[in-house]
Amino acid sequence: MTVAQIIFLVVALVTLVSALMVVTTQNLIHAALWLVVTLFAVAILYALLNASFLAVVQVVVYIGAIAILFIFAVMLTRKEMRDQGPQLNASWGLSALLAVLTFGGLFALLQGWDGMSKTVAALPSGFDAMNELGTALTSPNAFVLPFEVASVLLLAALVGAVYLAFNRK
């Protein structure tokens, strides 16, 4: 077992354990903090995959903005749903069964695919992933249209969120 494999296994274990804590822990603030751990472990996975831009954006956008937004939402809506009482609904057993079946189905699907044991090739010399990504996002021959559509979606979501959360009294 190589060093890269050991690092991957440790990060994967942290990801899965903290994700389990996110969905099972009683206290919602703790769930949001466990989500930060999961997101950080996923950022390390991006770094292991040489996707440096994704790793940085994961930390800045997910941990810096989304996780903090979750913590704010939990604190703003906390008054009546304290941490006592069941946090899982009555049919959580069925949900767990469905989640296990989904995992089993995906696993079985992957077993039958021949690209599974593919190993990683070295990056071509002089290859700059960040430069390539920037070009791909803004080049008319590549992905400039999806990129612009995503920015319009963000603007629409911003206006919608302000409208919904605005306190009309």
Added chain:
Amino acid sequence: MVPLSWYLILSAGLFSIGLFGVLARRNAVAILLGVELMLNAVNVNLAAFWRYGDVTQMAGQVFAVIVFAVAAAEVAVGLALVISVYRRRNTVVADEIDMLKW
């Protein structure tokens, strides 16, 4: 080296955990936490396929960036909805928000 399968199995596990959170949690904010886990699982897959395929094709990373934007939009609107519902009905329990279910 780490084979592609490890990343795919990890992300299948992360997706299933997120699915469990979405289906089983009572609190609407916790349901959104589960959705975030599922979106992250998808992003790990996209990045892994980019790295193990042809790295000069940036489609995997570009799509992951767009998933980031969609996740941010989803959280902003979702949490605004939760806060709006909380103001009007004084609850964030998904079972109790049933005005449309007559």
